[in-house]
Amino acid sequence: xxxxFQTITRAELRAYLLEHRDDRExxxxxMDKLATExxxxxxxxxxxxxxxxxxxxxxQQRKNN
Numbered sequence: 001x002x003x004x005f006q007t008i009t010r011a012e013l014r015a016y017l018l019e020h021r022d023d024r025e026x027x028x029x030x031m032d033k034l035a036t037e038x039x040x041x042x043x044x045x046x047x048x049x050x051x052x053x054x055x056x057x058x059x060q061q062r063k064n065n
Contacts, residue, residue: 005029010037 005013005026010033017026047054 002026010034 002023002025003012003016006029008016010030013026013030013033017023017030020026
């Protein structure tokens, strides 16, 4: 039985996908999760916002989602 790709975590979906490499539905669900769940934030050298403020904002955004 396939897991519900919309409710499992990105890590769980990745693990499933590695075991079921021919499952296109899982692949597209994983790509959708990657597109909607940013993994990394990139900041330019010109960004003058203190790092602790940036981290606090990211934590708050994750709590709200």
